[in-house]
Amino acid sequence: MGYEKFYSAAEAHYSKLRRENSAKADYYLGILHSDEKYLSAYNAYNAARFDLFKAKRDGSTAKIAELNEKIEALKSEMRRIKAEKKIDDGMLLPHYSCAYCKDTGVTSDGKFCSCYKKFVQGEVLRTLGLTERVYPDYDDLAKESENRLDAIYEKMRNYIEKFPNSKSPLVISGEVGVGKSMLALSTAGKIAEKGYNVIFLTAYELHAVFLKYASAPFGEKDVYVETLTDCDLLVIDDLGCEPLLGNVSLQCLYGVINERSANSKPFIITTNLTGDMIAERYGEVLFSRIFNKRSGVEIRISGKDLRLKK
Ligand SMILES: [Zn+2]
Numbered sequence: 001m002g003y004e005k006f007y008s009a010a011e012a013h014y015s016k017l018r019r020e021n022s023a024k025a026d027y028y029l030g031i032l033h034s035d036e037k038y039l040s041a042y043n044a045y046n047a048a049r050f051d052l053f054k055a056k057r058d059g060s061t062a063k064i065a066e067l068n069e070k071i072e073a074l075k076s077e078m079r080r081i082k083a084e085k086k087i088d089d090g091m092l093l094p095h096y097s098c099a100y101c102k103d104t105g106v107t108s109d110g111k112f113c114s115c116y117k118k119f120v121q122g123e124v125l126r127t128l129g130l131t132e133r134v135y136p137d138y139d140d141l142a143k144e145s146e147n148r149l150d151a152i153y154e155k156m157r158n159y160i161e162k163f164p165n166s167k168s169p170l171v172i173s174g175e176v177g178v179g180k181s182m183l184a185l186s187t188a189g190k191i192a193e194k195g196y197n198v199i200f201l202t203a204y205e206l207h208a209v210f211l212k213y214a215s216a217p218f219g220e221k222d223v224y225v226e227t228l229t230d231c232d233l234l235v236i237d238d239l240g241c242e243p244l245l246g247n248v249s250l251q252c253l254y255g256v257i258n259e260r261s262a263n264s265k266p267f268i269i270t271t272n273l274t275g276d277m278i279a280e281r282y283g284e285v286l287f288s289r290i291f292n293k294r295s296g297v298e299i300r301i302s303g304k305d306l307r308l309k310k
Pocket of ligand 1: 098115
């Protein structure tokens with residue numbers, strides 16, 4: 001349900017783009033066609049082209065030459081009038097904002113265009129009040145031998161390949177600075193690259209979204225939670241860093257996690273907290289959803305603070 005809103009917004013966006021772009025072309029065409037000289041040259045040009053077709057069919061060489069000459073003269077007359085009015089041929093064609101999908105959102109091979117995905121993601125971020133993510137390059141990070149995480153990055157490729165049928169939830173735990181967020185962020189980037197709807201947000205930002213949910217008027221509330229439950233991949237970075245104010249945050253968090261678990265929708269959580277600390281902070285029920293022994297997996301990164309190593 002949640003993403004329907006964004007898909008409808010995209011549809012409206014593209015139909016408006018197409019309308020505006022063809023309106024511009026229609027406007028310039030209107031200027032030309034209201035000019036009597038241009039219109040008569042244009043009509044004569046079309047008639048001559050038709051005659052040329054007939055002449056070619058009949059094989060009358062002299063007639064063909066005569067008509068070709070006439071057509072060239074009419075074309076040059078039309079060009080002269082266009083130049084006079086400062087209208088070039090490009091202005092007479094619908095101008096597309098995206099050359100790949102011609103403002104339809106779908107490319108010629110039937111896939112969603114990258115402009116479409118960008119638009120939908122932009123709408124999602126705007127709704128949730130988030131800024132655009134810059135995903136670090138996964139392969140670059142995986143190559144960095146210094147980070148000692150090469151084995152983990154290799155293992156994670158399996159997760160990316162299998163997505164959306166990867167193990168879930170995936171918990172990446174470990175102390176501050178061991179590289180959990182970068183691993184999660186670059187993984188999210190790889191999955192977004194494959195065309196999936198990905199929402200990556202810190203627990204702190206998630207908390208802010210839940211506060212928006214709480215203060216939104218009834219009827220506008222659902223979009224916040226539905227967006228989080230409906231995206232293909234949800235990544236909550238640094239669970240445990242957010243304030244726990246009242247019950248709103250906890251209830252919303254439970255709602256989102258529960259809904260995603262029930263619908264087998266993948267999510268990734270990074271945290272400094274141990275399982276025991278999660279159970280204590282969020283309760284046993286949420287703990288059991290996050291550390292799901294049956295379908296989930298935990299990657300525990302141990303070691304010295306990588307940020308201090310530099
Ligand atoms: Zn496009």
